[in-house]
Amino acid sequence: MTTALRILVVEPDENRLREIVDALTDVGWTDVRALPEISSIARTVQDYEPDIVLIDLANPDRDTLENITHASGAGKRAVALFVDQTDDALTSAALKAGVSAYVVDGLDRNRIKSVLETAIARFKVIRQIQSELDAAKRALEDRKTIDRAKGFLMRQRSLSEEEAYRLLRKTAMDQGRRVIDVAQALVTAADLLS
Structure with missing residues (x-):
């Protein structure tokens, strides 16, 4: 420590x-x-x-x-x-x-160091678990957004799911953005138009 x-x-x-x-x-x-x-x-x-x-x-x-x-x-x-x-x-x-x-x-004075080291280690483990849980929740939300964007493209352009995803990915690469950012923009625009 x-x-x-x-x-x-x-x-x-x-x-x-x-x-x-x-x-x-x-x-x-x-x-x-x-x-x-x-x-x-x-x-x-x-x-x-x-x-x-x-x-x-x-x-x-x-x-x-x-x-x-x-x-x-x-x-x-x-x-x-x-x-x-x-x-x-x-x-x-x-x-x-x-x-x-x-x-x-x-x-107990003799246990103070080990107890504090244990508290710090446990705190770090809990914080890591919380961080992983937050990342998993974000990934799930991102996946839902991408699926909504694909669904919109599939309906509007008569694309297959794979074609819709390729279009999202190509647009993201062309614009230097992440797929989730393009999908979010598309979902937002689709919501405004409906």
Whole structure:
């Protein structure tokens, strides 16, 4: 793991906060910002732009989870949440709020590095999966648009499906555009004419 991580630590207890920051520094992470109040996390995250947010709270409530949603920045960064006790509803809510690592029984100084590395790795996997899902959705939408454009050409010019696609592809190459862009323009024009 790189030592260039920007870490934001949220801990209301000053002594515990100092202990966590020291533990992070001891394992080589020096770009650490401490935050004693979770209520100001949104502004701090915006100003500091951390790579990971470490939150150590005894018993988080619904307001805390809302603040955690701000901390994760809609999936822009990893969030590790350490709690003393939990229940199924809290666990589920924390994961929906964007928590990458959810650790019960509080923060152990000796495990801090491995937990944060795991949170970062899990965050990267989830982000990759989301990126692949988004790409698949875009590809499906593009395919639907191309199929609509082919259908329009087939009806208007009495072409086969293969001929319609070849015409789309040739037009795209002649204009230096992507097939999806030509298909989208054709679908838009066809919608205007109908």
